[in-house]
Amino acid sequence: MTDVTALFNEHHASLWRFLTRLTGDADLAADAAQMAFVRYVERPPAPDNIRAWLFRVGRNAAIEAARTDSRRALLLDGAAGRVPQADPLPAADEEYDAADRVRLVHAALARLSARDRTVLLMREEGFAHREIAEAVDTTTGSIGTIVARALDKLAAELRLDEELPT
Amino acid sequence: MTTQSNDVHVADDVLVRIVDDEMFAPEHAHAHSHLETCRFCTERLSTIARRTHALSALLQVADPAMPLMQPPSPSSAGLPQPLPASRRRYAVPAWLKAAAVVLLIAGAAVMASPVRARVLDWIRDTFRPPVSAPAVVPADRASAGRASVEFLPVGHELNLEVVAAEAGGELRIGVNDGRAVVARALNATGAVELLVLPAGLRIVNTAARGTYDISVPAQITLIRVQIGEEASFELVPGQLPRVILLSADDPGSNGGGAPR
Numbered sequence: 001m002t003d004v005t006a007l008f009n010e011h012h013a014s015l016w017r018f019l020t021r022l023t024g025d026a027d028l029a030a031d032a033a034q035m036a037f038v039r040y041v042e043r044p045p046a047p048d049n050i051r052a053w054l055f056r057v058g059r060n061a062a063i064e065a066a067r068t069d070s071r072r073a074l075l076l077d078g079a080a081g082r083v084p085q086a087d088p089l090p091a092a093d094e095e096y097d098a099a100d101r102v103r104l105v106h107a108a109l110a111r112l113s114a115r116d117r118t119v120l121l122m123r124e125e126g127f128a129h130r131e132i133a134e135a136v137d138t139t140t141g142s143i144g145t146i147v148a149r150a151l152d153k154l155a156a157e158l159r160l161d162e163e164l165p166t
Numbered sequence: 167m168t169t170q171s172n173d174v175h176v177a178d179d180v181l182v183r184i185v186d187d188e189m190f191a192p193e194h195a196h197a198h199s200h201l202e203t204c205r206f207c208t209e210r211l212s213t214i215a216r217r218t219h220a221l222s223a224l225l226q227v228a229d230p231a232m233p234l235m236q237p238p239s240p241s242s243a244g245l246p247q248p249l250p251a252s253r254r255r256y257a258v259p260a261w262l263k264a265a266a267v268v269l270l271i272a273g274a275a276v277m278a279s280p281v282r283a284r285v286l287d288w289i290r291d292t293f294r295p296p297v298s299a300p301a302v303v304p305a306d307r308a309s310a311g312r313a314s315v316e317f318l319p320v321g322h323e324l325n326l327e328v329v330a331a332e333a334g335g336e337l338r339i340g341v342n343d344g345r346a347v348v349a350r351a352l353n354a355t356g357a358v359e360l361l362v363l364p365a366g367l368r369i370v371n372t373a374a375r376g377t378y379d380i381s382v383p384a385q386i387t388l389i390r391v392q393i394g395e396e397a398s399f400e401l402v403p404g405q406l407p408r409v410i411l412l413s414a415d416d417p418g419s420n421g422g423g424a425p426r
């Protein structure tokens with residue numbers, strides 16, 4: 001078994017970031033990330049791709065935890081019609097603070113399906129298309145299509161085609 | 167998608183793979199030759215790359231501060247550790263421990279005291295066990311293939327657990343007209359234990375092969391079934407009766423858990 005502390009130092013930040021973006025809940029993400037490492041301690045997987053294993057276990061733990069909360073379940077299940085709709089981004093010359101931006105980003109992600117959100121966020125963490133495909137149980141060749149469509153959906157809502165103020 | 171003709175646009179999935187440096191070898195030549203002459207595809211490629219970077223920037227802005235966390239240690243993994251299977255079967259509930267302590271203290275006085283009846287009543291009222299008190303069918307009855315148990319359920323939900331999925335047989339679940347849960351082991355070929363738990367029933371059939379017939383009263387509105395280490399599932403009265411295969415060694419079966 002790989003040294004747990006070394007593994008934690010190497011992957012925890014990335015896993016927690018992924019789960020926070022996936023669920024929109026930093027506390028839940030912290031619990032789920034910790035659960036993934038606990039599972040690793042209890043029952044270490046084959047050492048071929050531990051990072052992908054940690055992300056898969058963490059994602060499952062987050063989904064399981066979120067299902068106990070109806071509000072979070074709505075977000076994870078991508079029930080777009082029942083999730084509170086975010087206001088569109090204000091015009092570039094209007095003021096809006098970081099909190100607004102955070103809320104808009106999470107609301108836009110929440111309106112994606114759980115699969116599309118997972119694909120986008122695992123890609124953001126640098127996973128190969130093959131690894132992402134295994135995580136969401138689809139083919140490697142379809143990941144590009146999912147990414148392109150998800151970016152299309154987010155583009156208008158988050159104004160990805162414009163230069164955002166920093 | 168890879169196309170053979172240079173006039174056909176490059177598909178979105180290929181453009182994403184170009185951005186991610188994940189091109190498949192066969193599509194490499196066509197994509198690059200087409201992009202040299204097609205403004206539409208070049209702009210689409212630029213759009214995907216721009217949106218990728220913009221989303222990445224937005225996500226970084228939206229990320230909260232990471233909490234300080236420590237890795238779990240092998241000795242204390244951060245969660246309550248399940249009891250080993252050998253201990254789980256004999257775990258003593260807290261109410262029974264408390265009752266035993268009081269009985270020991272009061273025992274001597276009770277036996278010689280004129281208030282014996284009153285003390286016994288007090289003990290009985292104070293430490294009344296759950297309606298479905300733990301009970302184990304004696305091994306001699308079980309080995310004869312006649313194990314059975316009957317108890318009044320607590321509440322409207324029942325947890326039904328089969329500890330050893332590797333054992334063969336069938337789990338039959340139906341509805342009865344009474345108020346009690348009735349569980350029987352039929353044609354068991356080995357040791358069987360039917361343990362009545364506060365919220366349900368556990369069938370321990372490690373060495374057995376047989377049929378386990380469970381009937382529940384109409385007041386039960388939900389039955390949670392857990393077979394071995396498999397994922398649990400739920401049954402409602404509208405789904406009854408059900409027959410669930412427990413055989414994991416029969417390739418023709420449904421794997422020992424999925425209801426049929």
